[in-house]
Amino acid sequence: MSVQVLSPTVIIWATPKTMLRALRHLPAAALDLLLPRHCPVSGRPLLAEEPGPVAPEVLRAVVVAGRDYCTRCGAPQGENVGQVAQCASCRDARDGFGTTEICAIGSYSEPLRSMCKAMKFGGARPMAQPLAAWLVQLLVDRGISTQVDVVVPVPLHVLRRFERGFNQAALLARPLASALGKPCLDHALRRVQGTQRQARLSALERRKNVENAFVLRPAFRTRVQAKSVLLVDDVMTTGATFAAAATALKQAGASQVFGAIAARAALDDDY
Ligand SMILES: [Zn+2]
Structure with missing residues (x-):
């Protein structure tokens, strides 16, 4: 043609x-x-002097978690609450998420929600850059960056990965690993179950749905054994998927697992 x-x-x-x-x-x-570029969040045309993937005013509107957050799931707790070891959002996860601490940029609300959706459903790959930059800042501020040995994204099942064409968690994990100067093990974990979509399931159903859903590929065993792993995903809702992936890493010999997620969502969030 x-x-x-x-x-x-x-x-x-x-x-x-x-x-x-x-x-x-x-x-x-x-x-x-x-070929005018448009901000996938606000929809306004981006100017030549705005090379980023979203309009600068959208970036400025994101409220990045401060000192008041849940160390278990990363959810912001509001001003002057201070760090909590377990917030209301993760009270059902009595045994935690198999992680030492999780960092989240913020709650799954606008404009962070639209940025995550643009990356996951719209294939807006450059969106991973500002999200990764915020996460790096949080990991540095909280003293986690120096403890990380390797970075591992939560994988999609091979059929879902084929359908979407990419794994949004890997899009986020790569610039994060690069900024931390650590290897990103894209294919370390394998999703062995083509689990049903989580969106309409309750917290308990989600946990059952993803139990034993992940295994470490044998070729990566020595790269994970006795290592401190940073597990990366875009959005965490009940934490069932995250916990299943962290458990697989621990079972394979990881000494500890930290988490980095773009946003902490509630069960009734539209995700
Ligand atoms: Zn929490």
């Missing part, structure tokens, strides 16, 4: 490949004119 390109003086016929090659050499301003 060829595509017609019109210019004031010439009319040429070019293949899509030729066009892409030509587009790569255009200055950013000209490219924005031809």
Whole structure:
């Protein structure tokens, strides 16, 4: 198939490949004119001097968790509450999530919710960059960054991964690992059960649904054994998936598991 390109003086016929090659050499301003980029959260066109994946005002509107958070699940607790070892959102997880501590950028509310959705459902891969940057800051502030040996994303089942074309947790884990200077073991965990979608299940049903859903691939055993692992996912709701993945890492010999998630959601959140 060829595509017609019109210019004031010439009319040429070019293949899509030729066009892409030509587009790569255009200055950013000209490219924005031809193919305007839009902020996937606010919908407004992004200017040439705004190279990020979202509008700067959207980034500024995200309330990043401060000093008041739940060390068990990372959920922000509101001002002056201080750190809590177990918040209302994770009171059902009596045995915790198999993790030493979890960092979350914030609650699953706007605009963080739209940023997560754009990455997961819209395939907005560059969205992982600001999310990873916030997480790195939290990991540094809380003294976790220096304790991490390897980074592991929560995997999707192979069929879901094929359907979506990417694993959003890996999109987030890679820049995070790179900023921490640690290896990202994309394929360390394997999801062995094609579990049903979690969205409509209760907390207890979710736990049963994902129990034993993950195993460590034998080839990664020595890279995880006696290591402190940072487990990464985009959103945590009941924590059942996270706990199952952390358990698989511990069973494979990980000394401890820390968590990094973009947002902590409630069970009734639309996710
Ligand atoms: Zn909590």
